[in-house]
Amino acid sequence: MAKSVTIGFILLVFYCVQFSSTAQETFDVRQHLSTVTRYEASKDIKDNAFVSNIPDQCSPIHLNLVVFPISSFVADARHGTRAPTKKRLKELETLSTRLKDILQSAKDSKKLPSWLREWSSPWKGKTKGGELISLGEDELYNLGIRVRERFQELFSDEYHPDVYQIRSSQIPRASASAVAFGMGMFSGRGKLGPGKHQAFAILSENRASDIMLRFHDCCQNYKTYRKSQEPSINKLKEPVLNEITRSLAARYELDLTIKDTSTLWFLCKQEASLLSVTNQACALFSNDEVKLLEWTDDLEMFIVKGYGNSLNYQMGVPLLEDVILSMEQAITAKEEGHAPGSYEKARLRFAHAETLVPFSCLIGLFLEGSQFDQIQREEPLKFPPKPPQKRAWRGSTVAPFGGNNILVLYSCPANNTSKYFVQVLHNEKPIPMAGCGDTDFCPFEVFKEKIGAAHLKHSYDNLCNPNLQQQSKSFMGKLMDMFGWLITGTSNNKGSQKNEL
Numbered sequence: 001m002a003k004s005v006t007i008g009f010i011l012l013v014f015y016c017v018q019f020s021s022t023a024q025e026t027f028d029v030r031q032h033l034s035t036v037t038r039y040e041a042s043k044d045i046k047d048n049a050f051v052s053n054i055p056d057q058c059s060p061i062h063l064n065l066v067v068f069p070i071s072s073f074v075a076d077a078r079h080g081t082r083a084p085t086k087k088r089l090k091e092l093e094t095l096s097t098r099l100k101d102i103l104q105s106a107k108d109s110k111k112l113p114s115w116l117r118e119w120s121s122p123w124k125g126k127t128k129g130g131e132l133i134s135l136g137e138d139e140l141y142n143l144g145i146r147v148r149e150r151f152q153e154l155f156s157d158e159y160h161p162d163v164y165q166i167r168s169s170q171i172p173r174a175s176a177s178a179v180a181f182g183m184g185m186f187s188g189r190g191k192l193g194p195g196k197h198q199a200f201a202i203l204s205e206n207r208a209s210d211i212m213l214r215f216h217d218c219c220q221n222y223k224t225y226r227k228s229q230e231p232s233i234n235k236l237k238e239p240v241l242n243e244i245t246r247s248l249a250a251r252y253e254l255d256l257t258i259k260d261t262s263t264l265w266f267l268c269k270q271e272a273s274l275l276s277v278t279n280q281a282c283a284l285f286s287n288d289e290v291k292l293l294e295w296t297d298d299l300e301m302f303i304v305k306g307y308g309n310s311l312n313y314q315m316g317v318p319l320l321e322d323v324i325l326s327m328e329q330a331i332t333a334k335e336e337g338h339a340p341g342s343y344e345k346a347r348l349r350f351a352h353a354e355t356l357v358p359f360s361c362l363i364g365l366f367l368e369g370s371q372f373d374q375i376q377r378e379e380p381l382k383f384p385p386k387p388p389q390k391r392a393w394r395g396s397t398v399a400p401f402g403g404n405n406i407l408v409l410y411s412c413p414a415n416n417t418s419k420y421f422v423q424v425l426h427n428e429k430p431i432p433m434a435g436c437g438d439t440d441f442c443p444f445e446v447f448k449e450k451i452g453a454a455h456l457k458h459s460y461d462n463l464c465n466p467n468l469q470q471q472s473k474s475f476m477g478k479l480m481d482m483f484g485w486l487i488t489g490t491s492n493n494k495g496s497q498k499n500e501l
Contacts, residue, residue, distance in 0.1 A: 029272050029282045032290050034297035034395030035353050036269040039139045039402030042427060052430035052440050058412040058421065060151050062330035063346040064323045067177060068356040068403045092121040095263050102260065107253040115280045122275065133274065137180040139402040144184025146428065157341045159186055161201045168350040169214050170207040178202045178350040211318045211460055216354040219315045219464035226304050233303060237296045244289050265293045291387040298395045302384055305357040310378040313361035314458050320362050324452055327409045327444065331420055334411055353399045360405060362455055364435040365426060366392045372434035376454045403427055418443035
C-alpha cells in the first residue's frame, strides 16, 4: 500500500512539473506586445473561438477592407510591420549611453545578462524611421493572396479602379502596404514581367483634409482631448512601472528608473516584433511582468483610441458612412442586374491604428454584456481589467501590425427575412457584433439601424471643430432662453436683464 502511494505521489509530482513546464513553453512574448505584435503572431492567438455559419445559398457581392499599416469588401487595413520611428530611434541611441551608466552601478556583475555588456542599437546610424519593412511587405502581400482566394467570386473580374478601388492615407508606409497587398491580390493577373504583374491605382487624399482615413489628424477636438489625457495615463501606468522597476533593480542589483524600465520594454517590443529576438530585453522581464506592461499599453490605446471616450470613434463617421454607402450601391447594382465589371466589387483601404481601432469600435467589436447599450448612450466603458483577469481588449488582437477588418456583403435570395447580410471578419476571423445579437452575420438593415444609426446622426465638423461646437452651444442657449421667455415671460439671459436695467 505504501509503495503504491509513493508511486502515485511521484507520478503526481511528475505531472505537475510537466504541466508547469508546458505552461512556461506556451508563453510567447511575441503575442503580448500590444499593437507592436506581428500579424502572424496575432493570428495564432486562440482567444477568438467564435464559429460562423453562413447559409449555402448566400454569395458575396461586395467587400470593404480596412488595414492598419500595418478591410470589407468594404475593407480597412492597418499598414504592415514597420521600423521604429525617428523619435524612437533616437531614444534607442540614448539607451545605449544610459546602459553604460547603469552597468557601472551594478553591485554584482555576475547577475547581469551577458548581452547587456555588449549591447548597441541594431538601428545605430539609421537616420530615417517608420517605413514598411520587408516582413511587413510579406504580411500584406500574403494577405492579398488569401483574400482573393477566399472570395474568388468577387475577384474574378479584370482589374479596373472602378471595380476594385484601393485607397491609402498619404503616409508612405500605408501606401507601401497598399502596393504590397495589391501585388498579392492581382498576382498573375497582368502582363508585366515574368511574374505577370498587374498595374493598379492607389488613391490618396491630402493628409491635411483626409477625414476618411486620417480623421484623427484633422479633428482639433480630438487632438486637444488626447493631449489632455497624457498626465492621467502616466499616472495610471506609474504603479505598474514602479513595481516592475523595483523588481528589476532587486533582481539584477542595478539602479534603474521608471524611464529605464519603459525604454527596456520598448526595446523588448522592437526586438521581438522586428527581429524575433526574445532572449535579450524581453528576457529581463518575467511572464507576469510582460502581461502587466502589455496591459498598460492596452489601457492607453483604450483611453485615446478606443471605448474610453466616444469622440475617439465617433470622429470616424465619414469612414462608416462610406462603408454603408458602398454596400447600398452594391445592392442597387444587384437589384438592377448590372453586368459584371460595370460596378464596384471591393473597396480596399490602408491606414493606421488610429483608423482601425475607432472603426472597430464604431461597429461594436470586442464588447461584452451590456457594453453595447453604453456606447449607444455615448458613455465611456470601464477600463480593461488588470491581469491576471481576462479581457477582450488586447492590442495584440485589436490592432496588431497588419490588423484588418473585412466587411463582406452577402446576397441571400432564399432567406425569408432579409435578402442582404453583412459578415464581419477581424484579422480574417469571423467576429460577433454586440449590436447584432452577438453574431457575425447580420441583416444589412439591422446593421444600418442598430449599429450605424446611433453614430451617423453626428456630423464630423460638429464633433471636431471647436468653433462650430461653441456656436452650437450658443445657439441652443439662445433657443432655451427664448422658450423660457415664452413660457414664463422672463428671460434667462443675464446680459439682457442688465441691458434692460
